[in-house]
Amino acid sequence: MSIVSTTLRETLRRKGGELATFMDKRPVLANSILGFNLWVAGDLLAQSYEHENEPLNYKRTLQAASYGGFFTGPLYALWFPFLDRQCVAWKIASRFTSGWAVPMVKVAADEIVMDPPSIVMFFTYMEFWHNQGKFDYQATKSKIISEFPRAWATSLVVWPAILLVTFRYVPLFAQSVVVNVCAIVWDGFLSHRNALADQQMLLSAQHGAAATVANDNDDAVGLQKRGTHRLSVQLAPSVTKASEEKMAWQASKDD
Numbered sequence: 001m002s003i004v005s006t007t008l009r010e011t012l013r014r015k016g017g018e019l020a021t022f023m024d025k026r027p028v029l030a031n032s033i034l035g036f037n038l039w040v041a042g043d044l045l046a047q048s049y050e051h052e053n054e055p056l057n058y059k060r061t062l063q064a065a066s067y068g069g070f071f072t073g074p075l076y077a078l079w080f081p082f083l084d085r086q087c088v089a090w091k092i093a094s095r096f097t098s099g100w101a102v103p104m105v106k107v108a109a110d111e112i113v114m115d116p117p118s119i120v121m122f123f124t125y126m127e128f129w130h131n132q133g134k135f136d137y138q139a140t141k142s143k144i145i146s147e148f149p150r151a152w153a154t155s156l157v158v159w160p161a162i163l164l165v166t167f168r169y170v171p172l173f174a175q176s177v178v179v180n181v182c183a184i185v186w187d188g189f190l191s192h193r194n195a196l197a198d199q200q201m202l203l204s205a206q207h208g209a210a211a212t213v214a215n216d217n218d219d220a221v222g223l224q225k226r227g228t229h230r231l232s233v234q235l236a237p238s239v240t241k242a243s244e245e246k247m248a249w250q251a252s253k254d255d
Contacts, residue, residue: 020173020174023173023174023176023177024173027077027078027081027173027176028073028074028077028078030077031073031074031076031077031176031177031180032069032070032073032074032077033069033073034073034176034177034180035068035069035071035072035073035074035076035180036065036066036068036069036073037065037068038068038180038181038183038184038187039064039065039067039068039069039072039187039191040061040064040065040068041184041187041188042064042068042183042184042185042186042187042188042190042191043060043061043064043065043187043188043191044056044061045184045185045188046187046188046189046191046192046195047060047061047191049188049192050192050195060191060195063126063129064126064187064191067122067125067126068187071118071121071122071125072118072180072183072187073176073180075114075118076175076176076179076180077176079110079114080172080175080176080179081172083106083109083110084106084172086109087102087105087106092105099168100164100168102167103163103164103167103168104164106163106167107159107160107163107164107167110159110163111155111156111159111160111163115152115155115159116148116152119148119151119152119155119190120144120148122190122194123140123143123144123147123148123151123194123197124140124144126194127139127140127143128140130198139201142201143194143197143201146197146200147193147194147197150193151189151190151193154189155186158186159186162179162182163179166178166179166182
């Protein structure tokens with residue numbers, strides 16, 4: 001038993017070292033692969049919450065995962081080292097005696113500088129694919145206005161504590177890994193909000209179409225009534241004249 005456990009520990013240590021080397025040397029590729037798979041998990045989590053007994057929408061999952069692979073993964077891989085370089089350049093550690101100064105600056109920069117455009121980019125990307133690869137400015141603008149405040153407010157509540165601990169205790173090469181793993185629920189939340197926004201926009205479009213049909217029907221009825229009234233007005237003199245002629249003929253006959 002001890003031989004098995006020792007072998008297992010050695011294998012995990014070796015594989016962990018290989019993974020750390022891969023993450024350190026190929027951070028963009030490694031985080032892209034990680035981001036893709038974690039967004040799959042996040043979207044499936046969201047769908048299982050939304051539709052308990054309905055089949056999964058794998059097209060939606062693939063769209064969300066492609067965002068994680070093409071944007072979130074590479075962004076984390078480049079953003080965290082950039083933050084670290086900026087803190088070194090501005091000498092944040094030497095200016096403040098607290099060991100929490102650098103993590104706090106990084107958290108503030110992440111939430112204020114990086115998070116808002118990332119949220120906008122997510123909803124823009126998902127709306128682009130929702131429209132079959134066509135960019136609809138008005139629909140995208142409407143979705144961002146509707147969903148951005150809630151998403152950013154949620155981020156400001158959830159992420160600072162996670163990022164603070166990550167920046168304080170996790171090595172730089174592994175920070176993106178930790179954040180990606182912690183983001184599974186966040187990914188599911190964004191996917192869920194995007195799906196709700198799509199449903200609301202679809203209902204609004206259907207309501208607008210129904211209102212247009214109703215207005216067209218009302219216009220048709222109104223036009224028919226106006227036509228009937230106009231015809232009656234036009235025929236009224238003729239009817240009156242015919243009645244007068246008939247009365248005159250009847251009077252002459254009586255005479």
